[in-house]
Amino acid sequence: TGCTDVVKKPKLDQHRLRCHSSFTCIDCSNTFTTPADWKGHTSCVSEEQKYQKSLYKPKNVGPGVFIL
Numbered sequence: 001t002g003c004t005d006v007v008k009k010p011k012l013d014q015h016r017l018r019c020h021s022s023f024t025c026i027d028c029s030n031t032f033t034t035p036a037d038w039k040g041h042t043s044c045v046s047e048e049q050k051y052q053k054s055l056y057k058p059k060n061v062g063p064g065v066f067i068l
Contacts, residue, residue: 002019002021002022002023002024003018003019003021005019006026007023009038009041012035012038013035016035023038025038025041025044027044027045027047028044028045028047030044
């Protein structure tokens with residue numbers, strides 16, 4: 001299991017040195033196990049978008065916050 005820290009994407013490499021678990025994006029709930037996986041994660045479906053469907057109004061925010 002992970003450490004349950006919440007870390008922004010630019011800090012993942014540094015955190016990976018201490019915590020050797022997988023990372024889960026808090027926006028789309030995808031789990032990433034390698035640096036190549038999370039570095040390639042440049043867009044996702046937010047929880048709001050998933051549940052609001054056609055009522056969803058997009059915000060100008062990209063993926064980048066992960067739970068460990």
